[in-house]
Amino acid sequence: MAGDTIVQDLEVLATLGHIVVFGFLAGAGETNLQAEAIKHFSKAPTISYSEIYATYFSNFDLVKESLSEVYRLLDEGKVKxxxxxxxxxxxxxxxxxxxxxxxxxxxxxxxxx
Known part of the structure; x- marks a missing residue:
């Protein structure tokens, strides 16, 4: 969701925890991410951003293949x-x-x- 929830996300993150920002449905927010992460430096947090959109636009065939595999596993009942x-x-x-x-x-x- 991102937005200003990153403050709470970092607060509850475990030591060596990892946050994946998947989107900005709530907007980018006003939080200074770098300043907020520094407050939790002793936890050694890592933060990454989802790359699904970059892959969609740069390697659509990979996305299409991957989704086909997911749908196959759903059809076979292997993913529930x-x-x-x-x-x-x-x-x-x-x-x-x-x-x-x-x-x-x-x-x-x-x-x-």
Whole structure:
């Protein structure tokens, strides 16, 4: 998510821990990443940025091959995503469950058809 959550991310990071910034859905934030990382220098944290977009644009064939393999493993049942579903009408309950840590994996809200 990035944004200003990096402050909390570094606070809870274990010694020799690694943070992967996968995107900036929350925006870049106002935090000075270098100054914040220096505060946790004794933990020897490492921070990297996801390269999926760079690979997508520079080596699409690799992305396509990789996704084909993931879909094959899903079809064969060798990879089993962790998720649950709830009706969209129960969105408030779903939010409560997420906020209280009662959701494992992803929670998908399904349309009320």
């Amino acid at each position: 995503p962790v998720y649950s579903t709830m009706p969209l009408a129960d969105a408030a309950k779903a939010h409560d469950m997420i906020e209280s840590g009662k959701v494992l994996g992803k929670l998908v809200l399904t349309p009320n058809l």
